[in-house]
Amino acid sequence: MRLVLLGPPGAGKGTQAAKIAEAYQIPHISTGDIFRSNVRDATPLGEEAQGYMDRGALVPDELVIRMVSDRLGQDDCAKGFLLDGFPRTVPQAQALDRLLDESGRPLDLVLRFEVPEEELVARLLKRADLEGRVDDTEDVIRKRFEVYRDETSPLADFYEAQGLLTDIDAVGSVEDVTARALGALEDVEPRP
Numbered sequence: 001m002r003l004v005l006l007g008p009p010g011a012g013k014g015t016q017a018a019k020i021a022e023a024y025q026i027p028h029i030s031t032g033d034i035f036r037s038n039v040r041d042a043t044p045l046g047e048e049a050q051g052y053m054d055r056g057a058l059v060p061d062e063l064v065i066r067m068v069s070d071r072l073g074q075d076d077c078a079k080g081f082l083l084d085g086f087p088r089t090v091p092q093a094q095a096l097d098r099l100l101d102e103s104g105r106p107l108d109l110v111l112r113f114e115v116p117e118e119e120l121v122a123r124l125l126k127r128a129d130l131e132g133r134v135d136d137t138e139d140v141i142r143k144r145f146e147v148y149r150d151e152t153s154p155l156a157d158f159y160e161a162q163g164l165l166t167d168i169d170a171v172g173s174v175e176d177v178t179a180r181a182l183g184a185l186e187d188v189e190p191r192p
């Protein structure tokens, strides 16, 4: 199964991604997690990404695309994968399509997690308290929403046009949302 998860900051994408990846025994590829671990280890990639992340801005497409291309080339992705936080721009989605076309392994489904904006802000501020993420202060949260609206939300149309988009109501308990997502996936015949 080859999946992409879409959804605004605070929609619970990461949590759901981990559960879906476990259910299907596929690698959970979170570009945000990869960047954070590079920042922690002070690698050159981390140093390049950190300034963008701290501001709530997107890391340049070229850097992200190269990183995801490397990751998808690893052996564990042969049986499928779940992308969480990528693509985030139309050029990233186009690059992903090209990459998957070249290797003859198209996406099976794109799940979009939907939550009303007021609830998202409340969730993010709570997460800022709990996890101390530097990119969860109010200004940065606002910026991340703006970036989502301007750069990432057009991807819904992009994938809708390919017949791949499925919306998931992401309000409710983690378990309920997982059940909805897994329910949507049950109807999907993985493409060869």
Ligand code: AMP
Pocket (backbone or CB within 6 Å): 009, 031, 032, 033, 035, 052, 053, 054, 056, 057, 058, 059, 060, 061, 064, 084, 085, 086, 087, 088, 092, 135, 144
């Ligand atoms: P996330 O954990 O997915 O919210 O990502 C945290 C931060 O990492 C984002 O605010 C961006 O700065 C950066 N990032 C993660 N994924 C991408 C991506 N696909 N394109 C550009 N920047 C990204």
